[in-house]
Amino acid sequence: MSSRIERNALRGAPMICIRTSLAAAGLAIATAIPASAEIVASTCRLLSYNGPITSVKTFRCDFMQRGGNVLVNSAQHEFSFLAAEQGETYIRINSIPLRFTRTGAYTLEVTQSPWLR
Structure with a gap:
């Protein structure tokens, strides 16, 4: 039973890593774009x-x-x-x-x- 729980937990790990990477990339792009001045x-x-x-x-x-x-x-x-x-x-x-x-x-x-x- 514990090995099944561990396998299920590891299935979601790549998705969390992808989401984290996408969020970091989005933040990097947003801060790299110069803010327009009014x-x-x-x-x-x-x-x-x-x-x-x-x-x-x-x-x-x-x-x-x-x-x-x-x-x-x-x-x-x-x-x-x-x-x-x-x-x-x-x-x-x-x-x-x-x-x-x-x-x-x-x-x-x-x-x-x-x-x-």
Whole structure:
């Protein structure tokens, strides 16, 4: 009787192995496909530093983030903030508005919403 139970138990083992392999393959494929980034219509405010003079410009922009990397585009400006450079070439402050500062050059504030005046 015990040998019959062991044989029946072993019959299901290959099926479990196949299911586990399929699940692992599916997970590997799902994580290998890059996630698409959503473009969010936003309002940008650019504070440019020129010595003691600070100029401020507000404009429409598109915000996109993927894998921690941020792109902000408008008709006149294009900004790129790579996640690997955070803390080295720029400072990011996660608040509302989202702030990116390149010390001594500019601060870009991004409010993720339609055009605000």
